[in-house]
Amino acid sequence: MDNVMTELKAKPVIKDKFWIVEEDEKKIATIQAIEEGGFVYVHDDHREKFPSVNVLKKKLNITFDKSVSRKPKIAATTDVYGFPSGFKTYNCLYDVSRKLPIFTKSAKSKSYFCAGHYAIKFNNTWTKAFCPKLITLQRYEFLGPFKTKEALSEELKNHGE
Secondary structure: OOOOOOOEEEEEEEOOOEEEEEEOOEEEEEEEEOOOOOEEEEEOOEEEEEOOHHHHHHHHOEEEOOOOOOOOOOOOOOOEOOEOOOOOOEEEEEEOOOOEEEEEOOOOOOOOEEOOEEEEEEOOEEEEEEOOEHHHHHHOOEEEEEOOHHHHHHHHHHOOO
16 A cells, blocks of 8 residues: 655745645645745644755645635635634735734735734733734734633633733
8 A cells, every 4th residue: 555645735825925735625834935045834833944945845745836816815804714803804814823813904015913802911911902913912922812802801800910
């Protein structure tokens, strides 16, 4: 019996910068181009750096879809993966490793926001935030995302805040 490795497909989200990796039509990972050169393959909490797409393709048996999705980038609603944004959303992504629903407020924006309600810890104080910038959540401790203000308030009570 042959030991056949499953073929993974990388579908571009942002041309030459960001891909969603699928196995049997299920999203399992992401690939990101990094500023210092190379690419990062992110699967669960594991990050692996590769010097080139070709090395990544060979090691992980990934096929890259060449065309960027022609689907409209505007969401039918203002929700991003089930979390409220209050905006017309563009370039919706789901950060698998951090479990964050991400979007931009315009088609060409490079500023990413996280849909939903959050508590962010600034100077040992929890502050409530709705759709904070992704960079803020990368820099500070946070709780979320939550679908409602009430769910966020309940979680803060459980944290003794």
